């Protein structure tokens with residue numbers, strides 16, 4: 001019997017432990033689609049701790065199993081002498097197995113570490129495919145934003161055919177940047193354009209709206225609260241998958257035979273990310289919407305989670321990333337309160353902040369906008385994140401502040417989210433409809449039954465609004481693309 005070398009014993013255990021840890025971590029990463037270390041960095045230790053601890057425990061169990069196998073099958077005589085068994089393990093690891101484990105550790109570690117969000121951020125690997133918004137005339141202009149991995153010149157090439165993108169537009173600053181925003185103006189109405197943004201070698205396309213007088217039907221997609229949730233095991237594995245599933249169903253169901261989307265734009269009623277202060281959340285959100293947003297305008301009503309810092313409310317950043325990434329018009333002096341028109345519809349989108357509140361200045365702006373332009377449009381939609389009433393605790397002053405406006409200006413529809421379910425309420429006296437569409441991906445809430453509702457359900461869903469003249473036909477789809485609610489509105 002050779003002499004026990006304790007150093008080799010400990011070395012063997014260390015290497016086996018490391019290898020086991022990485023293997024388990026990698027398997028967990030693949031299964032749950034997230035990185036534990038990334039979560040620790042981005043969300044603090046609370047959420048990551050439980051899972052991390054479990055993984056470490058599983059790693060230790062694997063080491064124990066290895067030692068147990070040695071005890072059982074190789075050296076029965078060591079059954080009662082754990083030190084001798086460990087010595088054997090150490091001996092094995094100190095030889096060829098040791099080299100093998102070190103090499104595999106380096107490979108696994110390199111692969112894993114380079115995929116971590118914080119290193120991804122450090123290495124600038126945060127490309128965001130182009131995404132479209134409307135800031136001006138929807139028939140003749142479009143706003144294209146994207147993020148490149150490295151600072152590069154801000155330009156796009158575009159044209160009417162995809163093999164010849166004849167026109168090059170450079171952003172005004174001319175500086176090399178990573179975040180890019182370019183406005184295309186003087187476009188032809190109802191025309192398909194092809195474009196490529198600098199830094200991303202793919203050709204996308206979009207279609208301008210027809211002139212309002214030529215627009216027979218306005219079609220748009222509505223959903224919200226697509227963020228994944230704070231519960232790690234139930235979160236990224238489950239919730240982000242639901243947003244992705246909804247997007248897949250939209251693509252399946254809302255595409256024409258010529259391959260173009262059969263809708264004009266997407267409206268998201270907010271809580272698009274878990275934590276607005278975390279860049280990685282935005283990267284994930286942008287990856288998810290890259291199947292829609294490069295092709296049709298994507299309009300967002302800022303939600304309370306866009307204000308979060310880590311998992312907490314009350315971050316000091318004032319939805320800075322919402323401002324950073326998303327460009328809407330600045331008609332109110334704040335681009336998170338904006339309005340746009342499509343065909344015979346006007347949409348006023350406003351930000352109800354972290355706690356579902358409206359400021360008098362916002363109400364004044366909404367009233368001024370309606371006073372000036374309501375008469376030009378058949379339909380007026382108010383869009384914001386927090387419902388005027390719903391099943392949650394009363395958290396807002398919205399209802400009292402906005403109902404006079406709704407009556408005075410004959411607002412047709414209010415579109416909201418925040419509660420993770422679906423609610424439809426029609427006030428026949430005001431001829432006004434209040435919608436909660438918060439089933440876009442976050443953990444679902446219970447079905448709401450508190451106040452008189454025409455329909456309510458707890459399920460993941462998206463809505464398709466089709467406005468033709470003085471009538472609207474609305475369908476709400478579940479994840480099987482089955483219609484779970486449909487209704488008609490008339491003005």
Ligand SMILES: [Fe+2]
Nearest residue numbers: 271303304418
């Ligand atoms: Fe919310």
